[in-house]
Amino acid sequence: MSDAIDIDQLLSEMTEATQTHCNANGYDNPLMIGIQRGGAWVANRLHQSLKLAEPLGELNIAFYRDDFSTLGLHPEVSPSKLPAELNNRHIILVDDVLYTGRTIRAAMNEIFDYGRPASITLVVMIDRCGRQLPIQADVVGKTMTLNTGEHVKLSGPEPLTLSFDNVEGTET
Amino acid sequence: MTGNIIQLDNNGNLKHFLSTEGLSQSLLQSILDHAESFAGVGERAVKKIPLLRGKTIANLFFEPSTRTRTTFELAAKRLSADILNLNISTSATSKGETLSDTLHTLEAMHCDMFVVRHANSGAAHYIATQVAPHISVINAGDGRHAHPTQAMLDMFTIRRHKKSFENLRVAIVGDILHSRVARSEIHALNTLGVLETRIIAPHTLVPKGVEDLGVQVYNDMDTGLEGIDVIMMLRLQKERMRGALLPSEQEYFQRYGLTSERLAIAKPDAIVMHPGPINRGVEISSEVADGEQSVILQQVSHGIAIRMAVMAMTMGRSNDDMENTE
């Protein structure tokens, strides 16, 4: 299944779709933010291909997770890096895999603690379905339906590869 | 030593933070790493993250201290916890209620964490042995024993300026005898692997056997400061002059006060630290306290990040462990 996916091909499709989405909505000079770690890798590639002027932002959502009381503090936390003021900006939020929607919920909460953006566009590489919250992506690289025990994982940053397994695990 | 056993849970995570003694270098480094990520929170539009939402933290201050209590309170609020401030010295104990009674009353109010300051050494340790298994205890200063969050914010400040601890020579100057800060700093510095820790003080302010903690003792300030990268000044309580420990503030300042001339003996890029509040003209001159090499104000702001880190680490342990310990 994994060898069926050509990452570079996927990224170039996503670049095009994102550009189209921005143009259609009149988002001039958007600010791109990737969710650590996989989302930031994807965002980095999109950021290059879209030739965005401003540096890429990175979001660490560890402090906003809703599973803190059961899983505890993530051992490796590197702080969020947001290069610019967020107020009234059009944000392109990038993640690798969209599953339950909880990560995106946490990320949006954090974004709003930094300021009030004009809009947020969600771009994901894989939508594996199984949402628990009313969240959807504006740009999706590939949609697939996985069973509960199955897992999709992005490895990176260089080269970016997708892998699938059946290990029980939490949302990426 | 058994010191680390009570502080850690079965998975080796920090459960209580009572002392810097007995904790591993990697654990101390991870406190500093976490503090680094929490430091940014204070610079944002909304200075609050929802990590400890719904948790209740009780500040149990058996000994008054506005400064320390305020930084713990701020740290708790930035983590979205609810905080109770209890000044116990004026309420419960004067009515004959025992410490255990007080603790059990607070447990019944479903507190999740106690931040404890007490005039007696070992108080936080004692409380940690008494509380229900789900409660974490953070020592905010006990007698002469330990003040681990102060020591860690000092380590944080040093790391920001000096990057690594490995080649550092650090001097702690002043009233070591009565200082819980000094004891916690000594343990933290040695665990983090500094080249040398010196203490500089007259014999009356040096506790017996302090060499066993891994320090070199200097009575003379000028020799003690040679080649030093970090100077950690201690506060000298005015009441020390009343007994037979020191003759006068003037004489103390002459022998141990940190002046520009003395500072020049240390390395040119040496930093000057002080836990506050400063007695200007007693332990340090205003010129040095406000000078370029002073990092005293940074220490204060780092205090919040360190306390956020320690609160988050002790409260954010995985659930299965807590089931094991219950």
Next chain:
Amino acid sequence: MRIHIEGGRLLDPANNLDAKQDLFIADGKIVSIKKKPDGFDSDLQINAKDKIVLPGLVDLCARLREPGLEYKGTIQTESLAANSSGITSICCPPDTDPVIDTPAIIELIHQRSRDAERTNIYPLGALTKDLNSEHLAEMHILKQAGCVGVSNAYNAIDNAEVLRRAFEYAHSCNLTVFLYAEDHALKNNGVVHEGALSTRLGLPPIPETAETVAICRAILLAEQTQVHLHFCRLSTARGVQLIKAAQAQGLPITADVAICNLLLTEMDIADYNSDCHLQPPLRSERDRSGLIAGINDGTITAVCSDHQPHDVDAKAAPFSLTESGASTIEHLLPLMMHLVNREELKLEKAISLLTSQPANILSIDKGSLEEGKDADVCIFDNEESTSIDKDNLLSIGKNTPFNGWETQGAVSHTLLNGRVVFDRSEFK
């Protein structure tokens, strides 16, 4: 009541007795050793085969907490605990509430002791009125009422003039002064031995000199006054040396040590174990071995339990705020035997430190096995073992620093005045 103790190893250092012999008791007295008296028909036969038969032990210092602190212990409860360790005679210090400075208190203690019928209790009278360190107590009256000596307990007499006069007056009453040597100013509210541990734990320290300065001062005043001086509860190796020198000079000075200071050191305090909060404090290993050496060279001639039972609240607080003292009386003999098994003391020496020698210090006719004497006897079974469990003590005070220890041997029977006051088989 006639009792025949059969087949035991009789050990009585006072009479150089160590032999497998029988003991015959009638009407509260020892009537014969070895040979069965003519016509002796025993009501009770105790099989002491493979056991050691000793004189009932004399504990030179135990606080039974009565009168005044009955919630920590009573003469009844603590005497039973004492019996379980073979103790039949107890000397108690005068810091009861009220203080033992009137004949009425002595009478009260004697009355309670008669009611309990478990031990002989020998009170020390106060050296100064209400232990206030200012006015002399009525030592002669106290002696008439039954005090075996005088003491100021833990209250230091700062004023050297008062100490001198107290020594002189006690000497004129022919009373031994039991002095706890501690300089109040040097102690400076300390709670643990001054050293690396006090520094590490940040606990207020008690320097060695708090003891040695007080010993020096007392020795010089004893030399001047010729009083019989007994130093209570030594804790420092240096203190032992000072007393040894004074004894060599021919001064009538004796000394004892508490069992805790022979087995524990400051390191046992570990992380603020309040059951190890003692007075005098646990000191260094060097001090501990100095105390053992002081026993073996004859400087120290008695070991006491220094029993101080406490209620739970007294020990449930940050270290400095807890009360000092340990509940030790019911393990005095097994703990001494532990030192014998570790080859720090010889068996005979260990027994003499708990029997004849403390009896000599108190000038009481106890601590030996002789025909015609009160039949106070302890039978020790070396095959048994003692596991010390805090929650399973006879004493009201559960504050033992030896919780979890396993020691070889246990007392099987204790007899007071020819009557069995303790039989371990009843406690199983």
